[in-house]
Amino acid sequence: MDGYPRQTPISLNDPIVLDVKPLRSLAPMFPAPLGFHTFSPPSGPSFVCVTPFGSFTSPSEFGYSSGFCPLYPNSAPQDLNQKPVDPVSFKSRNGAAHAGQGPNVNGFPGSAYYSPPFSTPPKMVTPLNGKSPLFSRPASASGRKVKEPLHLSGYETGSSEMPKTEGKKVKHKRPKKVDSDLSTLTSSSHDPWESVEVILMTFDAIRRRIMQLDEARDVKQRQDLKAGTVMMNNDLRANKAKRIGQVPGVGVGDIFYFRIEMCLVGLNSQTIAGIDYMTARFGDEEDPVALCIISAGVYENTEDDVDVLIYSGQGSSSKDDQKLERGNLALERSLHRANEIRVIRSVKDFGSLTGKIYIYDGLYKIHESWVEKAKSGFNVFKYKLIREPGQPDGIAVWKLAEKWRENASSRGKVILPDISSGMESRPVCLVNEVDDEKGPNHFIYSTKVNYLSPITSLRPLQGCMCSSVCLPGDANCSCAQQNGGDLPYSANGILVSRKPLIYECNNSCCCSVNCRNRLTQKGIQLHFEVFKTSERGWGLRCWDPIRAGTFICEYTGEIIDKIRVDEDGEEDEYMFQTMHADQTFRWNYGPELLGDPSCVDLREKSKPLSIIISAKNMGNISRFMNHSCSPNVFWQPVLYDHGDDEYPHIMFFAIKHIPPMTELTYDYGLIGAQDGYAIGSNFQSRKNKKCLCGSSKCRGSFCQILSKSYE
Template identity: 55%
Template structure:
């Protein structure tokens, strides 16, 4: 259906054509910085407390699919930006709020980075480094803000700093560190009166204070290290990876000089459900302009004007969509849907009866699917029979809490070799002959901060899981409450023993046999499954040689990256935990899932895994033979293969070394 425009007789609004209205673009809050259009993502550690800003790296890597000939609009003298033939853009570090979003925040609230958010003038924004506020026609003197003394930057573990040559690694470590800090802050606040209800803001502030961030500077087009389909549980995650700078505003924009003059264009939009957007189509988005929440007409200013300018300039705009999720605090998950272009714009009356700007954005062709994946998996969950190329609707035959679909979209193979599905581990001796665990006497449930809880004491004084059931940090061994404890089954310290809570499918890969993936998004720290099978001893393993057994689990090496998943205690002023392969030797437990097992037997190896294993005890106290539980190392989008690092060992009785086909940029070439 043809989209109406501003002059349509059906609209009947007395409005001027969009391009005849006076622009109103405030400079964003923050500090001016210049980033080349092909700027490389990085994490920077200030070398001293007197160094406030990092240098900007600029490897040769294009960032937008369509050439945009633009240079920055700067407050000062402009250097020779075309000396190397590459345009550069002006941009601030991070935006706070646009005027129209001020009403969302309480008057006393601070920004994510510790600044008080003051109500801006209705005439426009503050010019950084200038002494005026402007709406395009008037000028009012204001006090020039004074520079503040830089905060002292703490010494950071060098293990938190990724290689500057790998943008994906940079983004992943920033997100991993952010979420680890957020989980730890939540754990520290649990049980306190007047606790911090926004640990995500505190975590982001901590990263910014320590100059830990990827992709400084705004850019048109793709963001290095961020892939289509990547998921985010907090708006601040979009900010710290450079995908969308405003912490609340839905439209991000930047100033640039094009061949025919200066202009300000949109670089990204977030469709979060707060406005009357139309987003059912996987290849287009009808985006409502910002402002007008207080029952007034929207104005062609700031983000609205930037989107209209993008229509005129034809630049690509990053689109971040959201989907509902009842497990999250705000009820939604954000995901990057790819590059779009503004096709048309118009004005219409919204449900409130006031004028609303509308923008139609079309998705650029030949991109990986974004919203289409979410719609497809949701349909499968609603109607499992709609899953194409299905072999079995439930591989577990009802043994799991949710059915495990078996599919093959590669060839005609009808399934994996025969095995007995089991959700339990078969030990060499009965459980009742093993050392018992200590018990807690907590009434109803174990509470955070309870100094009398025996199970908390076993876990170094803290309950290991958040209120949502996410693992806070990896440890050498975790103790869950057991059957003899006085607390109920609803206790937060009983996570893994309740079984799988995610809808999985076993699928045929192209070159690595069968694999495992999920129809659901998986949040970092979420319990995946247990590695089940038959516990065997080392003697039997050596006798059988096990060279043809592809289903052996051994703790032959500690995945160093799994311990880097922890919260980086030095960022919070805590002593670093000394967890490494040097002081954590291999456990004696060896599990074979060749003849019996569960979905874990289908998890393939990767040198860049998204899952890690964690030893846990809950039904016996023999620390050498714990349950091997798997947790998500990072946020995992739907239909992403789940993998963990099998490790490397050439010792006798271990798995045979095999060639690795994981395809990771950091592939070791071998595993086992």
């Protein structure tokens, strides 16, 4: 199915190549359509992903199996002299760390790793600089076939115990495929950036939906692993070929909240171990070489320097010396081969008590290795990696932003320390690192929308009777029922999926201000800065990492019924108007992937909203968000202080994970053949304006509202 012969027998169903079609066109003002698809070079070998150590789910009603679909590595190394479609692609034999069943896995008692066999043990040499070296000459790998890893379906749901295998054969279930037509959800693309983006967005959309379902059932499970199962079972992955060096579609500075995300895009194939490696052929020789390492704070690594990483080897050092095998051996051989290694650093996720954020920091090379005693008294391997020059900043940006969050006065080139004058919960810096301009045109900063008529004249919203907070799964919560039966936000304040309209709790509700369904009413909770761009005026970016589904801000300004006629006849560059609220746009969530029926008629369209907001004279940080044909932010209608669905609040949320200091953009929209749209009794004129977003999917222009009206 994948265009190349298998090297080892596979006990699973062969991956299905989907004959896919693109999503239908979305209405103006919404982000470009995104679908589900995979990207893999025609001649690339299978992507290697390992099974997580332990079971995590078995709810068959969701349409996914009880564990990951293990994909086995191939038995033969790849000759580096070949030139396949990928710049450098390999067929891995022992690069994956396999979690096995029983007391002995691949010859190592209780080990979850496979150690490459060598015909002769490494020879130690005399140290030259007082440090213990590794060994002097590489040993060639034998041709013994790799034992396929066992499935983990023998685990009981919610149990951490190993299945009993003595005296009987453990039966393993095949992964369950989604029995539905995905042709309306998927699209194929040869653009690796688009492929990786859609894979990550699809995974997170599924994960958020599973989290919503689990919260309603009061089930505490690993939703990331459940979502990974769905993705694997449907072969929704990118970059299936292992490779040395950069991974197509993954950029330096990209962030990941789960290790399975990195597996799905081919950045790193390990879900547990910190070293991803493989056996590769260098001319007539074979060597295990490291492909990627994750510095996740498990070992005593030194990360003070943004360009240097002192990395500790793998293996327990609390009871015994580390051994020169598996990943440690691959790192030593990478020192000899001088191959590039992808480095992923981690930081604490401030939004989670136990979570981490993984940052891809680019390519490094090992310059030195030695052995030293750890605090436990046992020997550990140490490797000094130095970052390759000429790459974009990765962890360096994080360290700067972290410094600014702790002390905003340390930010340089600041024109104004707080453009909101204290109206926001956190100061919004005004920064210019481009030229001598002292700031944008004068406007009144406002955190609220200004209605022409008093808010009391609008229809009130129905309130819930929840005594403390609205709880997921509560059939008596009227606010949940207005939102289709589910609360729209997760427990950690993340939007689950986009809806035509979200109903938040209001003043008529009995629940407290701490209710999760009052998310956007609390205002912005991130550290923003307004900055001068090189050619697009002023823009907006954030010092914090932003998770997909995070609330950004509201579009505030003056709500008007018609476009005012300006004496100068110029365009209003701060005008926001919804063109068509397309109900089929659900932020890349496909219920078919979870075995749920689609709840939206693809032919159904909703009428345009009547609301028009001008932030020319008054507004907040949202007025500085520029247009992009590949946006990272989208808008969502929300009601909470009245019940008139023609005049909702316009709230912005993150489409995907956004690293610190990344410009925030949304899609202004693109007009078609007609020159304007009928709104009430006034005819509003619009025109296309040249787009400078620089995206690979740039349409060349975006929609701009004219300030003239025609009676």
